[in-house]
Amino acid sequence: MGCESNNATPPGPAIAPGGESLDSMRIAEEIASGRYRGWSRGVDPRIPEAVPGFDAPFFQAGLAGYSDAAMRIIARRHGCPYCVTEALLDRTLLAGGRGFGKADLGELHDNVPGGAEDQPLAVQIMGSDPREMAASALKAIEQGKRPDRAYRAIAYAHLTHDPSGAVVRHTPEDFGPADGEYEEVSCGEEAMCESEATGHGRWPMSEEQREVTETRRHEVAPSGSSPVLSSLRDAASAAGSGFSSLSFSTVDVNLACPVKKIKSKARGGHWLAEPAGAIEILEAVREAVPARIPCTVKLRRSYDDSPEMVESFQRIFDAAYDMGYAWATVHARTVEQKYVGPSRWDLLREIVARRPDRVVFGSGDIWSVHDVFRMIAYTGVAGVSVARGCIGNPWIFRQARMMLAGQRPTPPTIAEQRGVLEEHYRLALAANRRMRHPDDYTSRNMRKFGIRFAEHHPESERVRLRFIAVKGIEEWQRVLDEHYSPR
Numbered sequence: 001m002g003c004e005s006n007n008a009t010p011p012g013p014a015i016a017p018g019g020e021s022l023d024s025m026r027i028a029e030e031i032a033s034g035r036y037r038g039w040s041r042g043v044d045p046r047i048p049e050a051v052p053g054f055d056a057p058f059f060q061a062g063l064a065g066y067s068d069a070a071m072r073i074i075a076r077r078h079g080c081p082y083c084v085t086e087a088l089l090d091r092t093l094l095a096g097g098r099g100f101g102k103a104d105l106g107e108l109h110d111n112v113p114g115g116a117e118d119q120p121l122a123v124q125i126m127g128s129d130p131r132e133m134a135a136s137a138l139k140a141i142e143q144g145k146r147p148d149r150a151y152r153a154i155a156y157a158h159l160t161h162d163p164s165g166a167v168v169r170h171t172p173e174d175f176g177p178a179d180g181e182y183e184e185v186s187c188g189e190e191a192m193c194e195s196e197a198t199g200h201g202r203w204p205m206s207e208e209q210r211e212v213t214e215t216r217r218h219e220v221a222p223s224g225s226s227p228v229l230s231s232l233r234d235a236a237s238a239a240g241s242g243f244s245s246l247s248f249s250t251v252d253v254n255l256a257c258p259v260k261k262i263k264s265k266a267r268g269g270h271w272l273a274e275p276a277g278a279i280e281i282l283e284a285v286r287e288a289v290p291a292r293i294p295c296t297v298k299l300r301r302s303y304d305d306s307p308e309m310v311e312s313f314q315r316i317f318d319a320a321y322d323m324g325y326a327w328a329t330v331h332a333r334t335v336e337q338k339y340v341g342p343s344r345w346d347l348l349r350e351i352v353a354r355r356p357d358r359v360v361f362g363s364g365d366i367w368s369v370h371d372v373f374r375m376i377a378y379t380g381v382a383g384v385s386v387a388r389g390c391i392g393n394p395w396i397f398r399q400a401r402m403m404l405a406g407q408r409p410t411p412p413t414i415a416e417q418r419g420v421l422e423e424h425y426r427l428a429l430a431a432n433r434r435m436r437h438p439d440d441y442t443s444r445n446m447r448k449f450g451i452r453f454a455e456h457h458p459e460s461e462r463v464r465l466r467f468i469a470v471k472g473i474e475e476w477q478r479v480l481d482e483h484y485s486p487r
């Protein structure tokens with residue numbers, strides 16, 4: 001289980017009193033004309049300034065179990081300007097591979113940048129410890145340029161001094177299982193895979209590359225300063241040059257996921273109830289990541305609806321911008337709400353109105369292209385994170401581009417649906433090629449996409465049932481031949 005919840009309520013409108021009458025076509029036209037809030041190129045200029053190439057006011061959200069390189073590339077081919085990986089646990093990143101027994105979030109191999117076509121891309125990290133978050137953010141941005149143990153030394157630098165103040169040299173055992181809860185594993189072949197989707201994904205690095213770049217600098221903190229912060233600073237400055245241009249463009253810190261705590265530690269959205277800890281994480285990550293890489297944060301609108309929690313949200317939100325975060329994406333549900341019931345665009349509007357000078361993205365109940373433009377106009381956000389509304393529906397991005405070009409959005413034809421189903425499968429198979437049974441894995445994994453793609457088909461229920469029963473590539477092809485062929 002990832003960031004999703006099994007008892008999510010079916011698609012429905014957000015709470016947005018007075019928003020029913022908003023004309024999405026007119027809003028899109030106004031944005032495109034350059035009259036809207038001075039967005040001369042159809043987007044708040046601060047967005048492409050922070051992330052070159054992010055040229056429209058919408059993006060594809062992190063979606064655990066879905067938003068892998070294949071889904072992202074399909075979205076981009078339909079006009080999506082920016083994507084976020086699913087949430088990756090800091091310790092998964094630091095451990096460097098698969099087989100992370102209790103990880104309930106994304107696998108590394110699903111989140112390798114899919115080459116030149118998969119840019120710009122944000123890596124989303126989530127965890128419980130500021131140092132681990134900082135070290136894993138740096139590792140992601142550097143694409144594992146240093147040996148794994150160097151990142152772990154950054155994360156656990158506080159272990160490098162014994163009680164007399166002498167430096168203690170790390171051994172791999174120092175970085176063994178934490179609390180007996182996590183299983184440390186070496187980097188499996190799947191985690192090492194390059195994304196064949198476009199042939200450029202390259203994270204983590206090979207052992208050979210690691211040896212070449214090996215350094216012990218982070219095992220010894222300079223005296224007279226905080227070992228944690230100085231090693232983070234050191235690491236950040238060392239990262240100033242030489243990381244892959246096909247790396248992640250942004251680090252997104254997840255303070256939103258409602259999945260329960262690990263042991264008694266907070267993570268994701270649970271940090272919204274502990275603002276001091278949340279702020280510490282934000283600081284540590286911003287400190288570690290090179291200054292030219294923007295950091296952003298994903299939040300829920302509050303932990304719950306109590307005045308105390310609303311105040312905590314504001315504290316974290318303000319602190320993020322004060323320390324230089326480029327933007328926050330705010331999911332307009334509470335953590336307590338998980339995915340049950342409507343999101344509150346009216347409250348999101350209040351959050352934006354409190355500091356209209358800030359770049360804020362909105363999330364929640366974006367089910368159609370019209371919701372994208374309605375949310376922008378109703379809440380005042382600078383852009384929209386498209387989540388469940390783009391699973392099996394990359395056309396939402398094409399439609400948004402059409403509306404920005406002054407055209408009425410059109411639904412996908414059967415031929416277009418078939419084209420995307422074939423392409424998505426091909427990309428997924430390429431990305432999974434180093435799996436032990438790539439066909440089986442891809443067929444099983446693609447079922448959940450097929451089920452959502454079926455919603456566009458005139459015989460959606462029949463096609464949905466066919467996709468549910470798919471067990472291999474031949475059956476997948478048969479469904480396409482029988483239901484997606486010209487009549």
Ligand SMILES: Cc1cc2nc3c(=O)[nH]c(=O)nc-3n(C[C@H](O)[C@H](O)[C@H](O)COP(=O)(O)O)c2cc1C
Pocket residue numbers: 002003004005061062063064065085086087124254256298331339343363364365366367385386387388389
């Ligand atoms: C299956 C699923 C997985 C998700 N995974 C993530 C994730 O990894 N990172 C994240 O920031 N949000 C995640 N979310 C939350 C979405 O990005 C989004 O904020 C939320 O679904 C609200 O938008 P919607 O109502 O338009 O779907 C996930 C949501 C779902 C349904």
